[in-house]
Amino acid sequence: MSPLSRKHRQWLFIVSxxxxxxxxxxxxxxxxxxxxxxxGETSNIRTVGGIYASTDTANVKIYIDDEPVKxxxxxxxAAYIQDLDAGLHQIHTQxxxxxxxxKELPVYAQYVTEVSSFNLPxxxxxxxxxxxxxxxxxxxxxxxxxxxxxxASTTNSFYATSSTATxxxxxxxxxxxxxxxxxxxTAERQLFKQQQNQDKRFVFQPTATTSEIxxxxxxxxxxxxxxxxxxxxxxxxxxxxxxxxxxxFCVTYTGxxxxxxxxxxxxxxDIVDEFGEATDLFSDEIIGAQMxxxxxxxxxxxxxxxxxxxxxxxxxxxxxxxxxxxxxxxxDDRAWQNVQLLYPGDDLDILIESNSIFxxxxxxxxxxxxxxxx
Amino acid sequence: MLDQTHLLPYARRxxxxxxxxxxLTGKNRRLxxxxxxxxxxxxxxxxxxxxxxxxxxxxxxxxxxxxxxIYWVLKTAFLSYHLxxxxxxxxxxxxxxxxxxxxxxxxxxxxxxIILPFFQEPEEIxxxxxxxxxxxxxxxKKLMVVLAAEEKAGLEAQKIANAxxxxxxxxxxxxxxxxxxxxxxxxxxxxxxxxxxAAEEARQKILDVRGIPxxxxxxxxFDIDTILYPNYFNCLIWxxxxxxxxxxxxxxxxxxxxxxxxxxxxxxxxxxxxSTFWEMIxxxxxxxxxxxxxxxxSFQALYEVGYWQTNMVNEDSRIFWNLLIANNGDYHVVPLSxxxxxxxxxxxxxxxxxKNIYKQHRRWTYGVENFPYIIYHFTKNKKISLxxxxxxxxxxxxxxxxxxxxxxxxxxxxxxxxxxxxxxxxQTVLSYNLPILVRNLLILAMFGLVVxxxxxxxxxxxxxxxxxxxxxxTLALQWILVPVTMIVFSALPGLDAQTRLMxxxxxxxxxxxxxxxx
Numbered sequence: 066m067s068p069l070s071r072k073h074r075q076w077l078f079i080v081s082x083x084x085x086x087x088x089x090x091x092x093x094x095x096x097x098x099x100x101x102x103x104x105g106e107t108s109n110i111r112t113v114g115g116i117y118a119s120t121d122t123a124n125v126k127i128y129i130d131d132e133p134v135k136x137x138x139x140x141x142x143a144a145y146i147q148d149l150d151a152g153l154h155q156i157h158t159q160x161x162x163x164x165x166x167x168k169e170l171p172v173y174a175q176y177v178t179e180v181s182s183f184n185l186p187x188x189x190x191x192x193x194x195x196x197x198x199x200x201x202x203x204x205x206x207x208x209x210x211x212x213x214x215x216x217a218s219t220t221n222s223f224y225a226t227s228s229t230a231t232x233x234x235x236x237x238x239x240x241x242x243x244x245x246x247x248x249x250x251t252a253e254r255q256l257f258k259q260q261q262n263q264d265k266r267f268v269f270q271p272t273a274t275t276s277e278i279x280x281x282x283x284x285x286x287x288x289x290x291x292x293x294x295x296x297x298x299x300x301x302x303x304x305x306x307x308x309x310x311x312x313x314f315c316v317t318y319t320g321x322x323x324x325x326x327x328x329x330x331x332x333x334x335d336i337v338d339e340f341g342e343a344t345d346l347f348s349d350e351i352i353g354a355q356m357x358x359x360x361x362x363x364x365x366x367x368x369x370x371x372x373x374x375x376x377x378x379x380x381x382x383x384x385x386x387x388x389x390x391x392x393x394x395x396x397d398d399r400a401w402q403n404v405q406l407l408y409p410g411d412d413l414d415i416l417i418e419s420n421s422i423f424x425x426x427x428x429x430x431x432x433x434x435x436x437x438x439x
Numbered sequence: 440m441l442d443q444t445h446l447l448p449y450a451r452r453x454x455x456x457x458x459x460x461x462x463l464t465g466k467n468r469r470l471x472x473x474x475x476x477x478x479x480x481x482x483x484x485x486x487x488x489x490x491x492x493x494x495x496x497x498x499x500x501x502x503x504x505x506x507x508x509i510y511w512v513l514k515t516a517f518l519s520y521h522l523x524x525x526x527x528x529x530x531x532x533x534x535x536x537x538x539x540x541x542x543x544x545x546x547x548x549x550x551x552x553i554i555l556p557f558f559q560e561p562e563e564i565x566x567x568x569x570x571x572x573x574x575x576x577x578x579x580k581k582l583m584v585v586l587a588a589e590e591k592a593g594l595e596a597q598k599i600a601n602a603x604x605x606x607x608x609x610x611x612x613x614x615x616x617x618x619x620x621x622x623x624x625x626x627x628x629x630x631x632x633x634x635x636x637a638a639e640e641a642r643q644k645i646l647d648v649r650g651i652p653x654x655x656x657x658x659x660x661f662d663i664d665t666i667l668y669p670n671y672f673n674c675l676i677w678x679x680x681x682x683x684x685x686x687x688x689x690x691x692x693x694x695x696x697x698x699x700x701x702x703x704x705x706x707x708x709x710x711x712x713x714s715t716f717w718e719m720i721x722x723x724x725x726x727x728x729x730x731x732x733x734x735x736x737s738f739q740a741l742y743e744v745g746y747w748q749t750n751m752v753n754e755d756s757r758i759f760w761n762l763l764i765a766n767n768g769d770y771h772v773v774p775l776s777x778x779x780x781x782x783x784x785x786x787x788x789x790x791x792x793x794k795n796i797y798k799q800h801r802r803w804t805y806g807v808e809n810f811p812y813i814i815y816h817f818t819k820n821k822k823i824s825l826x827x828x829x830x831x832x833x834x835x836x837x838x839x840x841x842x843x844x845x846x847x848x849x850x851x852x853x854x855x856x857x858x859x860x861x862x863x864x865x866q867t868v869l870s871y872n873l874p875i876l877v878r879n880l881l882i883l884a885m886f887g888l889v890v891x892x893x894x895x896x897x898x899x900x901x902x903x904x905x906x907x908x909x910x911x912x913t914l915a916l917q918w919i920l921v922p923v924t925m926i927v928f929s930a931l932p933g934l935d936a937q938t939r940l941m942x943x944x945x946x947x948x949x950x951x952x953x954x955x956x957x
Contacts, residue, residue, distance in 0.1 A: 175868050
């Protein structure tokens with residue numbers, strides 16, 4: 066049996082070169098977003114963009130323009146939706162028993178619009194933390210409390226009693242600890258509020274520097290984002306490097322009208338505030354450019370914000386205590402900010418401890434979850 | 440003054456057997472040193488370049504990576520085709536009745552000098568090798584065995600050598616035990632020095648005494664763990680007799696590292712079979728071949744260049760370059776496509792095996808020391824055609840560069856633009872499509888592994904008693920380890936070896952420990 070002839074090998078080599086020379090431009094063009102459209106009478110080349118949507122909620126589906134995304138790619142809880150024509154696209158995530166998150170964002174040819182959704186349970190998910198527990202670790206609650214918590218779903222077993230005798234129950238150390246924390250934090254907050262009112266002129270002067278802002282005890286910092294209260298508004302300020310700046314701080318500027326159409330008037334106004342004086346916003350040179358803001362205002366629905374913080378383990382979501390309940394809102398204000406109710410009530414107190422959210426509703430302390438616990 | 444009259448004219452040059460730059464002086468030393476630096480420099484430049492490109496020009500890096508992944512798919516397909524073809528040829532050659540094929544030749548005058556250098560390998564390894572020699576289908580009286588011991592290995596090695604002579608001596612035409620003295624200045628302690636000493640002693644004590652012409656003597660140098668298949672010498676004779684220029688030719692069998700494959704862990708099996716497959720692929724493109732490990736060559740050719748080099752590590756491949764350069768380019772390797780079995784690198788512990796495989800492959804990839812040698816002599820020996828010099832130089836440069844850079848770029852740096860690229864890049868479709876595209880291309884390339892898996896199963900020795908049939912499943916699935924083995928046992932030792940050469944930290948010979956439980 067003869068070895069492979071040189072001629073045979075040369076033929077193989079030439080075929081390989083032809084395949085290589087053909088495949089490289091084809092795949093590069095594909096990778097950068099060119100598609101051959103064969104659907105019409107005449108085939109033509111179109112350019113496409115994409116959306117990268119992520120959600121950390123299990124059992125929700127991602128929809129683009131009301132069509133469910135079938136192939137959740139890359140990671141299980143994220144989808145990279147390819148081959149989208151340039152233009153406005155509606156993204157929404159929804160699932161049974163969850164609030165719906167929806168946003169309308171522009172997609173540009175050869176670019177990917179990044180977005181991160183959140184879906185809180187429709188029925189608040191709570192775990193009661195009572196003063197007493199039974200031997201089997203069930204929380205002991207008064208009968209009157211059970212009726213007031215009917216709107217919520219408790220994840221732990223509880224024992225309802227009308228008796229005031231507690232000798233047969235065990236004292237719950239978690240309750241004792243949390244009750245102390247609630248007591249001290251409430252006192253601290255009242256004290257700070259008084260101080261804030263006294264020092265308001267100093268802390269929130271327009272010329273206030275970052276270091277001045279940082280000393281305010283209401284300021285929260287996570288992943289190079291500062292949450293701060295300015296003139297009764299909450300603002301998220303980016304203080305990290307440009308390279309790591311989250312996508313929602315930036316927009317693709319396409320001129321005044323189309324930018325308003327794509328991202329909303331409030332975003333356009335932010336751009337005018339930040340760049341208007343130094344830049345000709347009608348200049349061809351900046352059309353199509355990425356314009357990044359340093360701060361985004363958080364929508365508190367015109368209500369007084371009693372407390373705010375980052376949602377545990379997330380730096381893109383803000384938890385706010387408003388007069389009628391605990392809400393979660395996203396910092397991403399492109400188009401609009403989604404706001405979802407976490408726990409309703411007008412006599413609440415909130416505490417975040419070790420990445421857990423605790424709410425005191427009247428006299429009842431509970432842990433509130435952002436996901437549905439089976 | 441040593442007698443050099445038997446050497447080819449070019450082989451008489453004082454720098455003919457240069458091992459490293461410090462052995463030269465003046466301009467030659469600077470040239471050689473620069474050539475030593477070149478492979479490592481090219482490799483490091485590529486790797487750092489890809490990182491820098493990913494950081495500062497991620498779009499260009501992404502295009503390059505897509506092109507590179509396509510190249511890899513095609514290369515895999517191209518090499519798999521060669522592998523499959525050689526596998527068919529190997530199986531065919533194992534079935535051929537070489538004795539009847541040789542009946543048309545007169546070859547009684549051909550003698551075989553078999554050199555078996557060893558160091559501290561256990562007796563059972565040496566015994567098994569000589570036993571396999573005793574079982575070949577060939578006139579044993581034409582076989583002259585030289586068991587080449589090392590003085591440095593002490594009395595135990597002498598005892599083993601003498602015991603072997605006692606046991607097998609009467610069976611062969613000659614059985615000579617030689618002992619390579621230790622501590623010779625200028626030598627790198629290793630196989631090359633031992634083999635050269637053995638060959639010269641065999642010349643004086645056997646060939647000259649018996650009047651056997653050098654051009655009628657075929658030298659087969661085998662690693663001490665080499666088990667011969669029965670028709671090795673018949674196959675060798677056929678190729679020798681049919682070669683265009685048999686005295687200007689080396690003959691290369693396929694080393695199959697499977698003697699102890701059933702005892703080896705999966706990672707050692709994959710590495711061993713990958714080495715075998717690479718040699719099989721090379722057998723189908725002999726113009727890129729150099730000799731490797733066990734091989735055969737005429738004594739005349741060896742004598743004309745003064746045998747193997749004694750001052751460097753990889754003498755098995757260097758002897759081919761010595762012969763090619765001394766013969767002004769008129770020297771070739773003929774692939775036998777006939778197997779010899781050798782040991783996979785195995786120790787008693789998993790991590791011991793990993794360590795030894797790494798060291799063995801670092802020694803093999805230190806074959807990059809041939810690059811400065813080849814290019815240096817290509818600048819000196821203008822009698823070698825320019826085209827041949829350019830072709831070989833390019834093949835060698837590409838080979839050493841690809842060995843290290845390809846696996847790292849493919850499995851690690853391919854993702855660099857995604858992690859290092861600019862914000863502008865991260866927002867593009869290209870940034871999102873790059874990992875998907877590269878992943879899909881790598882999956883496509885993995886089909887080459889299916890070919891490897893099937894072929895490897897057909898090359899296994901019989902399943903020993905006590906080994907479950909289920910083992911075949913792991914033997915088939917083990918090939919998913921290839922991305923790991925390519926990085927850990929090919930790219931990293933290669934990078935290590937090239938960096939050492941680049942920095943002038945020259946390596947010595949590391950003897951692979953051999954042991955067999957069965």
